[in-house]
Amino acid sequence: GEEVAQTPKHLVRGEGQKAKLYCAPIKGHSYVFWYQQVLKNEFKFLISFQNENVFDETGMPKERFSAKCLPNSPCSLEIQATKLEDSAVYFCASSQSRGGEEYFGPGTRLTVT
């Protein structure tokens, strides 16, 4: 497709529950990125993939966060044992080439109660 798709649009989880977010990049794009927007004006990089391989995971809180991009499947971001501070909008982006513009999905709003 020509747009990055993210599901679900909204997700509500009780503290300690698991949350799983999905992202379908634009067809033909080799790079996938996940960002967390906690406050309206702060984007925190989490992880990037080149095809199914992790490219950069320096932003990932590794103890609870994990991500995958498997062939022929949407990419996923999973949070085990969610905490209140995980409440944020999670954006997925894809890019066709190195350094190229990233096309962003509409985001998934995660609310942890």
Place this chain on the structure above:
Amino acid sequence: AQSVTQLGSHVSVSEGALVLLRCNYSSSVPPYLFWYVQYPNQGLQLLLKYTSAATLVKGINGFEAEFKKSETSFHLTKPSAHMSDAAEYFCAVSESNTGNQFYFGTGTSLTVIP
């Protein structure tokens, strides 16, 4: 290391007035620079990008930006503000030769006064 600084977290302009949103960057390699706009409860939409071609870049909705290497700046301008321009604007930089992630500025909220 790369970073982006957006001076002015809030900018207000009158409808029809010039819009100027400032962005300065630091990068150890030739940068690619981007401006994105975010409307409330929506994702990011690309306005324009600089990728080492022309230093004056024209984007959508009448916006343009000029890459000035000597000033390490990439300020966004629009000659005449429209009410529909009210949104959050983000400047971002990435390294030109890698697939690394974007580094975003902290955003500038643009208010257009009728």
